[in-house]
Amino acid sequence: KSGAKAERAKTAEEAGAKVIGGELAADGAWPWQVALLVNGRPVGPDAQFCGGSLVMDQWVLTAAHCLVLLNEDMTSTNLWPQDLAILAGTNTLAPGKGDLIPVEAIFVHPTYERTLFDFDIALIKLARPPQVAYQTIEVPDAEYGDILDDPGVTTIVTGWGLTEGAVMTADLRQAEIQMLDREMCNTSLMEVRAADAADGFVYAAQALSLSEDDAYAIWEELLAKAPEPVSENMICSGTFEGGKTSCNGDSGGPLVV
Numbered sequence: 001k002s003g004a005k006a007e008r009a010k011t012a013e014e015a016g017a018k019v020i021g022g023e024l025a026a027d028g029a030w031p032w033q034v035a036l037l038v039n040g041r042p043v044g045p046d047a048q049f050c051g052g053s054l055v056m057d058q059w060v061l062t063a064a065h066c067l068v069l070l071n072e073d074m075t076s077t078n079l080w081p082q083d084l085a086i087l088a089g090t091n092t093l094a095p096g097k098g099d100l101i102p103v104e105a106i107f108v109h110p111t112y113e114r115t116l117f118d119f120d121i122a123l124i125k126l127a128r129p130p131q132v133a134y135q136t137i138e139v140p141d142a143e144y145g146d147i148l149d150d151p152g153v154t155t156i157v158t159g160w161g162l163t164e165g166a167v168m169t170a171d172l173r174q175a176e177i178q179m180l181d182r183e184m185c186n187t188s189l190m191e192v193r194a195a196d197a198a199d200g201f202v203y204a205a206q207a208l209s210l211s212e213d214d215a216y217a218i219w220e221e222l223l224a225k226a227p228e229p230v231s232e233n234m235i236c237s238g239t240f241e242g243g244k245t246s247c248n249g250d251s252g253g254p255l256v257v
Contacts, residue, residue, distance in 0.1 A: 022157075022175030027091055030158050032137035033172065033254060034060055035087040036124075039102075043087060043095050045168040051159045051253025052086065053137045057129040058104075060086055061139070062252030064112040064122040076114050081106055086124065089132030091172035093160055102127040118231050122252075137254055148235065148257060153179040155237055155257050159250030177237050185236035189229040197222075 032054045041047035050066035069077045081103040090098030105125040112119045140148060147153070158174045201222070205215040230236050237255060 022173045025091055025158055025172040025174045028133070030091075030172065030174070030254070030256070031089075031133065031135040033091075033158055035093060035160060036062065036066060036252065037085050037087055037100070039083055039085045043097065043100060044093050045160065045170050048087075048093055048160050050251045051161075052124065053254040054088065054130070054134055055123075055136055055139055057136070058126040060124040060126065061137075062122050062124060064108045064120045065114065065117060066252045067106055067108055067122050067124075068112065068114055070114055074115070078108070079106065084124075086126060088130040089134050093170045099130045099132040101130060116227055116229075116231070118233055120234075137256070140257075148179065149182075151179050151181045151184075153257060155179060155255050157237070157250065157253070157255050159253040161250030161253075177239050180236045180238055182230050182232075182234075182236055185230045186228045190223070190226065193226070193229070194223060 034052045034054060035048045036050040036052055037043065037047040038049060050062060052060040052062035052066075055061045067079045069079070071077060084103055086101045086103060087093065087098045088101060092098075103124055104127045107123045107125070109119040109121045112121070148155075154176060155178060156174050156176050158172060160169055160172060201215075201219060205218075210218070235255075
């Protein structure tokens with residue numbers, strides 16, 4: 001259904017510039033939201049590549065994978081502070097909007113696993129506090145985090161990421177989704193990964209002339225050794241009916257209760 005909907009949404013008018021299944025955010029509604037921009041480019045959707053949240057006056061919380069780029073040869077490249085700038089205090093990505101702030105330092109979680117996205121968290125230290133109206137977000141402690149882990153808790157995701165029809169947007173969007181059961185998410189994600197891997201495995205088994213029984217046994221062992229996509233360090237959110245989520249460019253931004 002999602003594929004068919006995207007196929008129909010060939011223009012910005014049909015797609016609607018929004019977080020997938022979301023709506024326009026009211027001005028000032030999410031005062032901790034910031035945009036990560038490629039430094040030196042004009043402020044706009046083309047320069048924005050991730051989101052973040054102000055957790056202190058000079059500190060932004062974001063995703064590690066926004067700052068550690070995975071190359072085709074599976075090596076990684078870390079961004080330098082001068083590679084990016086932070087736009088705060090605006091819902092609109094446009095020249096003259098908000099406050100564009102230089103970055104002083106980047107701190108990626110030391111055990112971030114770039115292929116599994118585990119410990120996918122990083123902090124950005126700003127060169128100065130924003131000089132526009134803003135607020136810091138309240139990060140949940142462990143006790144409140146346990147409450148957030150319960151399936152069905154309503155959450156809101158915000159960002160400037162790609163919208164339906166792969167349309168970029170200059171305006172901040174929001175979508176309401178809910179916490180989902182981690183085990184259920186892992187089962188669903190593993191089914192997708194197994195389907196992706198099956199063709200290659202069948203080809204390898206045939207090329208190596210494995211018997212059907214041996215191939216089946218190896219396949220089961222392979223699945224058993226595969227790490228779970230959603231670790232205990234992660235949460236899973238979305239909707240059962242689909243159609244609402246964050247997308248490319250929303251990474252690192254806040255999930256709010």
